[in-house]
Amino acid sequence: ITGMAVVTIVFAALGFMSPASRGMLLTGMVIIYLLLGTVAGYAGVYLWKTIKGTPEGWRSVAWWNACFFPGIVFVVLTFLNFLLWGSKSTGAIPISLYFILLSLWFCISVPLTLFGGFLATRAEPIQYPVRTNQIPREIPARKYPSWLLVLGAGTLPFGTLFIELFFILSSIWLGRFYYVFGFLFVVLVLLVIVCAEVSVVLTYMHLCVEDWRWWWKAFFAS
Incomplete structure (x- = not known):
């Protein structure tokens, strides 16, 4: 999400995404988010591996990275679209666009996120300079x-x-x-x-x- 925001703002500041062109900014954000799935999967699984000390369970972490935020956006979009359909508004999204978004999500974003997670499992873990105690230390009040x-x-x-x-x-x-x-x-x-x-x-x-x-x-x- 952070990478999408940064790259989108940089391209918009350079003049590649003009808000005068209808849909260009939103389309660019979606494409950038899809392509950054590898980075998201790598960062999430690598952080999981660093905390746990083992890459075991990385597939579920990668799936959460690929589905959590887009799933929330999709649910909100569907709810708002049902309201527009109920009011017979012309701003409602057609059903064909839903299938296109789902295809982009599961055919591009999810595989790239899983691939990034797989690369993170092969990367060298962070070596801590100190030893971690097995018994948690008591925190003062x-x-x-x-x-x-x-x-x-x-x-x-x-x-x-x-x-x-x-x-x-x-x-x-x-x-x-x-x-x-x-x-x-x-x-x-x-x-x-x-x-x-x-x-x-x-x-x-x-x-x-x-x-x-x-x-x-x-x-x-x-």
């Missing part, structure tokens, strides 16, 4: 809950994107074209930098209090 720290840290990335998000949503709801993809690319770069710095600071704070459960907290904070 803290004065503040973790969710409060995560919520506070999440406001910084949101503040970076808020102004540009306001213009994007205004363009959508007012029926206007959004052309300033160059500024959006700059905001995306700033967002990535802020998310990385917030995760580093939050992880450091957790390690200072001897909290080894920092993985998901750093993820949710950014």
Whole structure:
């Protein structure tokens, strides 16, 4: 998803995807997402292999990568399309397009994701410089809950994107074209930098209090 967003914004900033051409931006996003299935499968299975120490069960991880997000999008799209069909709107998607999307999903995206997962099983795992204890270490009590720290840290990335998000949503709801993809690319770069710095600071704070459960907290904070 992140790779699709970055590549789409870069191509749009370079002028290859103009919103004036009806459907070009959405078509480009779908094609880029399909082609990046190998990267998604590789990253997901490699992370699974790093955490578990063994690639066992990588097929289910690859299937989840290939089906979870597209499945949610497909369910939401189907629900909205049923509403459009019920109101006899001309904006409803024809049934032929559904079969095309399903064919692209299961014939291109899923095989590429499984292939990326297979490549990850053959890659060298990350070697940790320290030994992991078999018995989890007790975490000292803290004065503040973790969710409060995560919520506070999440406001910084949101503040970076808020102004540009306001213009994007205004363009959508007012029926206007959004052309300033160059500024959006700059905001995306700033967002990535802020998310990385917030995760580093939050992880450091957790390690200072001897909290080894920092993985998901750093993820949710950014």
